[in-house]
Amino acid sequence: MSRDRDFSTIGRALATPARSAFLNLLMDGTSRPAGELAQAAGVSASTASEHLAILVEAGLVTCAAQGRRRLYRLADASVAEALEALGVLADPTPVTGYRRSRQAEHLAAARFCYDHLAGRLGTALARAWVEAGWLAGRDVLALTTAGEDGFRALRVDVDGALVARRPTTRACPDWTERRPHLAGALGAAVGRRFLEAGWVVRHRAGRGLAVTGPGLAELRERWGVSLRG
Numbered sequence: 001m002s003r004d005r006d007f008s009t010i011g012r013a014l015a016t017p018a019r020s021a022f023l024n025l026l027m028d029g030t031s032r033p034a035g036e037l038a039q040a041a042g043v044s045a046s047t048a049s050e051h052l053a054i055l056v057e058a059g060l061v062t063c064a065a066q067g068r069r070r071l072y073r074l075a076d077a078s079v080a081e082a083l084e085a086l087g088v089l090a091d092p093t094p095v096t097g098y099r100r101s102r103q104a105e106h107l108a109a110a111r112f113c114y115d116h117l118a119g120r121l122g123t124a125l126a127r128a129w130v131e132a133g134w135l136a137g138r139d140v141l142a143l144t145t146a147g148e149d150g151f152r153a154l155r156v157d158v159d160g161a162l163v164a165r166r167p168t169t170r171a172c173p174d175w176t177e178r179r180p181h182l183a184g185a186l187g188a189a190v191g192r193r194f195l196e197a198g199w200v201v202r203h204r205a206g207r208g209l210a211v212t213g214p215g216l217a218e219l220r221e222r223w224g225v226s227l228r229g
Contacts (some may be wrong), residue, residue, distance in 0.1 A: 010058060012054075013057075013058035018041040018047065019054065021040055022037045022040075022048075022051065023061075023083060025037060026072065026084060027084070027111075027112070028111065028114070029073070029077075029114040029115045031064070031072065031073040033067075033071055033072070034048050034049055046174060060074065060079055061073065061075060081113070081114070081183055084113045084174070084175055085107050085170055085172070087175025088173050096112060098184065107176065108120060108176045109121065109209075110122070110208065110209040110210070110211055112202075113172060113190060115187070116182060116183045116188055116191045117181060117182070117187070117191050118176075120176075121200070121211060121225075121227060122177075122182065123179045124219075124225045124226075125181070126180060126181050126182045127179070128224065128225050129147065134146055134147030134150045134151065135169070138171075138179075140171055141180060143168055143169050151174060151190070155197075157189045157192070157193075160185070160189060161186040161188070161189045166185050167183060169182060169184040170187070197216060199212060200212065200215055201217055
């Protein structure tokens with residue numbers, strides 16, 4: 001028998017700017033120490049620890065010991081996908097200063113949504129793959145037979161994605177572009193391939209991605225994708 005869901009615990013966990021800042025930073029699937037999260041949110045280490053304990057208790061974040069450090073990350077891909085979808089409804093964080101403005105531009109252009117490509121990069125690729133017949137349905141993004149062959153030719157681990165416990169494909173609403181990007185096991189496999197091939201690299205700070213020269217050439221020549229504006 002289905003039951004109504006109690007959203008209040010999650011709502012309380014999200015109800016401070018500091019915890020929102022933590023989750024935004026962890027949305028790329030990385031593990032980060034409390035000190036780094038505290039600095040990003042502009043709070044003290046003790047305050048950060050209190051906020052992180054609330055996120056862990058709510059099941060949004062997990063904590064693992066690495067030597068003398070404690071590293072925090074999102075609990076799993078479903079949390080990232082839920083937050084990305086919620087971002088479509090949420091107001092954007094006010095951007096002040098050149099540095100934060102550049103970070104916002106980087107996020108909008110290309111980023112990881114946990115383990116799959118998002119931003120203009122992710123949505124442009126999803127659209128191109130639908131047009132190429134690799135994916136079916138702009139709001140579903142189901143893998144086709146042609147897509148299996150095409151992604152394998154790119155050395156994407158399609159076979160691993162097909163037998164993964166999570167859905168093979170999922171259309172994840174992109175909060176900056178208001179269009180879906182590819183999530184699911186195949187989306188994660190594509191993200192790994194882009195990193196391994198050197199087509200994208202992570203920014204040193206924040207969760208934005210930089211598309212490299214070879215990556216830009218691959219996007220342009222293979223799929224006709226440009227990331228301008």
